[in-house]
Amino acid sequence: MKKNNKIALIATVVFIMATILGVIFIPQFLPDDNNTTTNDYEDISVEVAYNMINDTVSYPNLIILDVRNQDEYDSGHLNNSILIPLGELESRLNEIIQYNNTEIIVYCRSGSRSLSASNILASNGFFKVYNMLGGITTWIDAGYPTV
Known part of the structure; x- marks a missing residue:
């Protein structure tokens, strides 16, 4: 495998992992504007x-x-x-x-x-x-x- 292909593969894997982790963890830190269980x-x-x-x-x-x-x-x-x-x-x-x-x-x-x-x-x-x-x-x- 050429050096450029390895770099592209590593970058793709890192991007996919960051996206997955972001989808899992970032919502925990965002305000829940659509919360219907709590009334005001x-x-x-x-x-x-x-x-x-x-x-x-x-x-x-x-x-x-x-x-x-x-x-x-x-x-x-x-x-x-x-x-x-x-x-x-x-x-x-x-x-x-x-x-x-x-x-x-x-x-x-x-x-x-x-x-x-x-x-x-x-x-x-x-x-x-x-x-x-x-x-x-x-x-x-x-x-x-x-x-």
């Missing part, structure tokens, strides 16, 4: 939440989920909200699973727990999850009512 949630302001809550025509079955603890809830909460503390949410999803395709506004005191709760809901098949930014603290600061 949407961050909304307290103003948007207030408007959604008061728009019973567009949101007739809206759920308001409070993920604070019982003491916090008892000291004031959004009207008609359901209390499921964040630490209990995953084990109590069966209580709200029928609302998986219904708009759900999630809130807490300042927004941290509602962010975690929104991720839990979204990753468990809830499709219309809205995380209320700033929590009930921002809600009250905006002058909106609590009960």
Whole structure:
């Protein structure tokens, strides 16, 4: 075999191996834009939440989920909200699973727990999850009512 043929053969083999390895390993490092198993949630302001809550025509079955603890809830909460503390949410999803395709506004005191709760809901098949930014603290600061 001539020297040029050997070089061409080695180059071809190296190219084929690099292509195969690229096909196997590169997709692991790329973002998965087509992932259909994970749903997203949407961050909304307290103003948007207030408007959604008061728009019973567009949101007739809206759920308001409070993920604070019982003491916090008892000291004031959004009207008609359901209390499921964040630490209990995953084990109590069966209580709200029928609302998986219904708009759900999630809130807490300042927004941290509602962010975690929104991720839990979204990753468990809830499709219309809205995380209320700033929590009930921002809600009250905006002058909106609590009960």
